[in-house]
Amino acid sequence: MRKNILKYSILIIFLIFISLGFTSIKEIEINENFKVTGSLLNTVSMEEEPLVEVTPPFLGKSFVGFKEALGFKESRGDYFVTNHLGYIGKYQFGASTLRLIGIHDSSDFLNDPELQERAFIANTARNKWVLRRDIKRSVGKRIGGVYVTESGILAAAHLAGPGNVKTYLRSGGVTGFKDANGTSIRYYMRKFSGYDTSYIQPDKKAKI
Missing domain, CATH: 1.10.530 (Lysozyme)
Incomplete structure (x- = not known):
């Protein structure tokens, strides 16, 4: 009986550990995807900005x-x-x-x-x-x-x-x-x- 309890206890701990492990990996994947997505959005945003035309200062009739x-x-x-x-x-x-x-x-x-x-x-x-x-x-x-x-x-x-x-x-x-x-x-x-x-x-x- 004690052996069965010990087995179940070990099994429960192992399942909890695996569950936590997958959660951490998933969070990492989500975070990394977010970073990549953010980087791509920034790149697109920079490319879509209109070019600023640089003009010389107005010199008038000087x-x-x-x-x-x-x-x-x-x-x-x-x-x-x-x-x-x-x-x-x-x-x-x-x-x-x-x-x-x-x-x-x-x-x-x-x-x-x-x-x-x-x-x-x-x-x-x-x-x-x-x-x-x-x-x-x-x-x-x-x-x-x-x-x-x-x-x-x-x-x-x-x-x-x-x-x-x-x-x-x-x-x-x-x-x-x-x-x-x-x-x-x-x-x-x-x-x-x-x-x-x-x-x-x-x-x-x-x-x-």
């Missing part, structure tokens, strides 16, 4: 806004690009213009963003000196159907050279100019109208 807008139009702001006509850098300088402001190594220029920014300032200062009388006479007038501003004149000079802009203004917009891509002085004068370019001082001998 001088920095002027040069950045012009650089974007010329090359999309790429310092290291050379176009099919051989114009280089962010502002698409030609070799002859670079020589005028004291730069003779195009390769070094192309790989030096700081030098390109300095070149833009120097070239714009030189153009402003060449066009100083035309700026004084023409700003505030409507020429060729476009309201003339100093920044528009300077942008057009960057495109076509100050001599061509002088001819355009003095002809009342009759004698025009288009570059190899078909872009005109009139277009640049309109597109880059109204920026504050007072930062640039006219300089006949502007050099790097």
Whole structure:
């Protein structure tokens, strides 16, 4: 009788132990599944989030806004690009213009963003000196159907050279100019109208 009781007792303990063991394993499986499921949900959630478009700060009609807008139009702001006509850098300088402001190594220029920014300032200062009388006479007038501003004149000079802009203004917009891509002085004068370019001082001998 005692042996039977002992057998039953051992059997009951064994069954309880097995029951607890399965419960623990099940809880572990549930917990692990929960972790995996949570991880997958997080992954899906991250993939479904819309991409945030990063935009540059609004520069308005400041001088920095002027040069950045012009650089974007010329090359999309790429310092290291050379176009099919051989114009280089962010502002698409030609070799002859670079020589005028004291730069003779195009390769070094192309790989030096700081030098390109300095070149833009120097070239714009030189153009402003060449066009100083035309700026004084023409700003505030409507020429060729476009309201003339100093920044528009300077942008057009960057495109076509100050001599061509002088001819355009003095002809009342009759004698025009288009570059190899078909872009005109009139277009640049309109597109880059109204920026504050007072930062640039006219300089006949502007050099790097």
